[in-house]
Amino acid sequence: MKADIENRADIITLVNAFYQKVQQNLTIGPIFTEVVQVDWSHHLPKMYDFWESILFGKAIYKGNPMLTHFAVNQKASLKQEEFNTWKLIFFNTVDELFEGENAQIIKQKAQSIADLMHFKINNAEAKIKIV
Template sequence: MKKDIDNRVDIIVLVDTFYQNVAVNKQIGPIFTDIAKVDWSHHLPKMYDFWESILFGKAIYKGNPMLSHFALNERTPLQHEQFETWKNLFFQNVDDLFEGPNAELIKQKAQSIADLMHFKINSPPSKIKIV
């Protein structure tokens, strides 16, 4: 029986494992390593804060993920395929390491944020017309 995601230490384990897998993934790895040239020592702690804020309601993450990904999409397309790969890796990672209500909740949150991000990236304001 696996444990649930209960605290920041669990989030650190999840995030570290996830980005180790992301970095070597053929579809989205190069976006991080070659295009954004991510500084992992900076990115990983930001992601611990992000998920701790989302999962445990602690307002410790300061940032705007939408803006970061709009900017990234200008440099390399973030489309259905990239989001599906991201989500599948994330879900697989959660299921490999944890189980329980918070493990289910973090997958739901990831799914809805990813879907919203994908939608917003593909709906620039100029294309939205409310008549």
């Protein structure tokens, strides 16, 4: 039986495994490696803080993911296929490594943030078209 996500060390394991897969993915990998050319030494610790804040309620992440993704969307279109791919990789990575209550919660949180992000990006685009 796999263990649940209990602490920051587990978050680090999850986030590292997730971005290993993301980098190899043909749909969203190039957005990170070629379009935005993410500085991983900066991005990964930010993502440890983000998920620790979300899952354990520690207010250590300071940032605005929505604004960041509006900016990403200007350079590489973030649509259904990209969000579905992101979610599938995230869920698969969680399931490969962990099981339990927190593993379920982090997938639900990821799902709702991803769906909200997708909605806001599309809604902003719709407004721009109307104006």
